[in-house]
Amino acid sequence: MSLKLIHFPMTRSLRVVWAGYELGLDLDIETRPFDRAKLKQPDYLKLNPVGKTPVFFDGDKRMIESVAIIEYLANKYADGKLSRNASHTDYGDYLQWMEFGEAGMGGYVGQLLGHSMLLPEEQRIEAMRIWAETEMKTCLGFLESSLGDDGYLLDEFSLADISIGYILFLVKISRNGGLMGEKTAAYFARLSERDGWKRASALKP
Ligand SMILES: N[C@@H](CCC(=O)N[C@@H](CS)C(=O)NCC(=O)O)C(=O)O
Known part of the structure; x- marks a missing residue:
């Protein structure tokens, strides 16, 4: 291999x-x-x-x-x-969170980053940033209402948390962490405490 x-x-x-x-x-x-x-x-x-x-x-x-x-x-x-596979009762939730992390939220966070940080200032469009922020708020509201006070998206940690957790990281570094609800912020903090995240995010070129 x-x-x-x-x-x-x-x-x-x-x-x-x-x-x-x-x-x-x-x-x-x-x-x-x-x-x-x-x-x-x-x-x-x-x-x-x-x-x-x-x-x-x-x-x-x-x-x-x-x-x-x-x-x-x-x-x-x-x-x-x-x-998770089709034999698991939470297969649908698993697939949905896996996709929501990228297909659902990835585009909006890209727009937020682009129009507030990445693009040269003269290419940034404030209306695009506001639109992306509004859509992101809706996505984060859905996530907030789906989370409990502890634990993860499914009954235990799964790849779905990696899909969603990485996008929350981008929400934070695009300086939009304030859009996260309390449960979402606490969930992201829990993910950041995981050894796998710590080792992965510490890698430098
Ligand atoms: N859907 C792709 C998105 C890949 C993507 O947008 N990567 C960004 C960095 S996080 C990139 O390479 N951006 C460079 C660019 O767009 O010029 C994935 O999840 O792998």
Whole structure:
């Protein structure tokens, strides 16, 4: 087995590193500094044709979607640990949170980051930032109403928490942590206490 990840700290490859530690897998992690311009250059585009992070290789098989990669790792190399299948009663919830972390919330957090921090100031559009903030509030409201006072999204920690937890990290670093409700903030704090998160988020190039 040759599982190789090119990891850019703080980006979505963090989901894969975090899942790797939680699943007890021995990933070969090459850590590089995040530089958007370099992701668009031909040598990187050969690795990931859409010029984004992550990029992961299982031998000569390549994957570029973070949530798909963690599900792949759990099912192919960790006997389904931290995952759920159709025989579990919470399979629907599991799938929904896995997707909600990226398809549901990922776009809005990208807009928030872009129009408040990442884009050059002259390209930022305040109306886009406000729109993304409004949508994000709705998403975070749904999350808040689904969480309890302790524990995780399902009956125990799962990959769904990695999908959602990483997006909450982006909500925080986009300086929108104040949009989180009390339960969500406490949930994120619980996730941040996990050894897998601590080790993954400490990796530097
Ligand atoms: N849906 C993709 C999103 C990948 C993505 O947007 N990655 C960001 C970093 S977190 C990126 O590479 N941005 C560079 C850019 O858009 O130029 C995933 O979850 O893997």
